[in-house]
Amino acid sequence: MWLRRVGAMALTLLVTSFLVFSSLYLAPGDPVAFLVKGRSPSPDQLAAIRHEYGFDKPFPVRYWDWLTGMLHGDFGQSYQLHASVASVIGSRLPSTLLLVGLSTVLIVVFGVGLGIFGALRKGKGVVVLVTVGAAVPSFTAAIVLRSVFGVRLGWFPTVGTGSGFGDELHHMVLPAVALTITFMALVTRVTRASMLEELGREHVEVVTSRGLSRSTVIRRHVLRNALGPVVTVSGLLISGLLVSTAIVESAFGMNGVGSLLVTSVDHMDFPVVQAIVLLVVATFVVVNTVVDLVYPLIDPRVRAA
Amino acid sequence: MNTLLDIKGLTVAMAGLGRPILDEVSLAVHDGEAVALVGESGSGKSVTARTALGLFPGGATVSGSVVVGGTEVVAAGPGDLRRVRTSVASMIFQDPRAGVNPVRRIGDFLTEPLRRIQGRSKAEATAQALELLGAVGMPDPPRHLRQFPHELSGGMLQRVMIAYALTADPRLLLCDEPTTALDVTTQAEIMAILGRLRRDRGLGILLITHDLDLAASVCDRVYVMYAGRIMEAAPSAALTSVPRHPYTRGLLGSAPPLTGPMPRLAPIPGAPLGLAEAVSGCPFAARCAHVVPGLCDATTPTLERHGDSQVACLRAAELIDETQGEGLR
Numbered sequence A: 001m002w003l004r005r006v007g008a009m010a011l012t013l014l015v016t017s018f019l020v021f022s023s024l025y026l027a028p029g030d031p032v033a034f035l036v037k038g039r040s041p042s043p044d045q046l047a048a049i050r051h052e053y054g055f056d057k058p059f060p061v062r063y064w065d066w067l068t069g070m071l072h073g074d075f076g077q078s079y080q081l082h083a084s085v086a087s088v089i090g091s092r093l094p095s096t097l098l099l100v101g102l103s104t105v106l107i108v109v110f111g112v113g114l115g116i117f118g119a120l121r122k123g124k125g126v127v128v129l130v131t132v133g134a135a136v137p138s139f140t141a142a143i144v145l146r147s148v149f150g151v152r153l154g155w156f157p158t159v160g161t162g163s164g165f166g167d168e169l170h171h172m173v174l175p176a177v178a179l180t181i182t183f184m185a186l187v188t189r190v191t192r193a194s195m196l197e198e199l200g201r202e203h204v205e206v207v208t209s210r211g212l213s214r215s216t217v218i219r220r221h222v223l224r225n226a227l228g229p230v231v232t233v234s235g236l237l238i239s240g241l242l243v244s245t246a247i248v249e250s251a252f253g254m255n256g257v258g259s260l261l262v263t264s265v266d267h268m269d270f271p272v273v274q275a276i277v278l279l280v281v282a283t284f285v286v287v288n289t290v291v292d293l294v295y296p297l298i299d300p301r302v303r304a305a
Numbered sequence B: 001m002n003t004l005l006d007i008k009g010l011t012v013a014m015a016g017l018g019r020p021i022l023d024e025v026s027l028a029v030h031d032g033e034a035v036a037l038v039g040e041s042g043s044g045k046s047v048t049a050r051t052a053l054g055l056f057p058g059g060a061t062v063s064g065s066v067v068v069g070g071t072e073v074v075a076a077g078p079g080d081l082r083r084v085r086t087s088v089a090s091m092i093f094q095d096p097r098a099g100v101n102p103v104r105r106i107g108d109f110l111t112e113p114l115r116r117i118q119g120r121s122k123a124e125a126t127a128q129a130l131e132l133l134g135a136v137g138m139p140d141p142p143r144h145l146r147q148f149p150h151e152l153s154g155g156m157l158q159r160v161m162i163a164y165a166l167t168a169d170p171r172l173l174l175c176d177e178p179t180t181a182l183d184v185t186t187q188a189e190i191m192a193i194l195g196r197l198r199r200d201r202g203l204g205i206l207l208i209t210h211d212l213d214l215a216a217s218v219c220d221r222v223y224v225m226y227a228g229r230i231m232e233a234a235p236s237a238a239l240t241s242v243p244r245h246p247y248t249r250g251l252l253g254s255a256p257p258l259t260g261p262m263p264r265l266a267p268i269p270g271a272p273l274g275l276a277e278a279v280s281g282c283p284f285a286a287r288c289a290h291v292v293p294g295l296c297d298a299t300t301p302t303l304e305r306h307g308d309s310q311v312a313c314l315r316a317a318e319l320i321d322e323t324q325g326e327g328l329r
């Protein structure tokens, strides 16, 4: 089973790499025009540039070069930054990973926590909160959070990435909240619905009637059984976080992979765009494979199937 | 004789319904006695059994008294409820497939209450779980402990449920249609296990069922319930030989006999009284062949003694003469 999963993963990545590469190849606009920016080179110079960047080779050859290069850890050169793609992305990855990590913690702790709270309390407060939260786009959240907690109250820095772990984390709080409000709301909703469904099940009545304490029943029979949908949805959302960093990092002026993607698209820096898109897809595939592998531990019934 | 379960004048009502779910229900189960509570679905028999564990429908107003092993559970605090649930009474439910947590192993399911409530060590709890699985006739207890519910048949799972109920070492076993979800052979096996446990452990049993013949054949006494009220209460022999309430007679007439020639079946006409319908007078009046307009819909019959039975029918006395004249039914 493991072998099949890993094989499927590799195949997915291969197909994606082809789609990513060819879609940018077919995209309108010519990177050479950007590379020569404003100057008017002679046809000879143009041909030299084309040759240097390999634009003169046929498509299959270019794809093959790119693919084999990647397998050796060579993602090509950034047109814009005159450095290797690996180093450009590598230098920004830690800050983005920190943002994604903090967001994951927020989603799991607050999303699941609020969902449990909402399922066990009669009131409608959580439902209202979730409905509002799910409707706030992250750029709106970014603007509001910056003006309230950054500018007015001055609790958090509003721009930049910070230096040193503590300072970086401090800088991350508002972006992470802006990034996760919608996701937290979704996880809360799924957790609450799943908990409510399990609370009404007969096996819960059975253990209750046997005299197990309410907290034991909730923990070991309701929450435990409600985990399936929560893990699936959290996995999907968390693997999507990397994409959403583009908006939030730009809004908070952070130097991460997300903002790099935005500027690279602007400048038609294809090698960087390709690498980032592939990174996003790889994350997606890996996270979902992990969810698939964890699922039988949560629900033994799928093991048989 | 010690009274294990003593329900007196229990009324459970909910706003927005036409009639109470339970209306002045009184019922007793003594030590070591097997008692059946019989009725169609919606009659309130399952609700009655659940009240013995302090499980009342959400939002209901409850009056009357339910004393279980000497403890009052109506309006009881968590401590009293816990005492009743953990050491006096436990329940076997209708659908074992829905009753066992599907994501936990049978072993976890059985040892959880032993460890968390009875305070046994892991080894003690496992040993006791093995013993209980043996006691309910499971063929390979060590293997079953490691199995998940979906790996067992319905009949096997019902045995697991019985073993689970026995982890409390209860004196009263509430059995809510324990064989309805099972096939006929398995039904007989489960009833045999319950009978054996009753003898071996001196358990009191309250059997909830819609099958009056089954009830009368395995229990000492039978209560017949309709629309949240007790219609007739009698020793099993008296109930089947001289059924006094028209509803009881209808129930006996509507089930095919297990042996002998097939008589003409006379199912009770009409449908059971819904919760939305208001009652005036006798709740059975709409379906009763002996109804007397002006009498039965004006006066509410209460349980009165006739011979060995208690009957809630305004015409009980005259109807008995009538049936005896016809030679029963």
Ligand code: SF4
Pocket (backbone or CB within 6 Å): B246, B247, B282, B283, B284, B285, B286, B288, B289, B290, B291, B292, B296, B301, B312, B313, B314, B315, B316
């Ligand atoms: S009281 Fe009247 S309606 Fe009710 S069972 Fe007796 S005869 Fe029938």
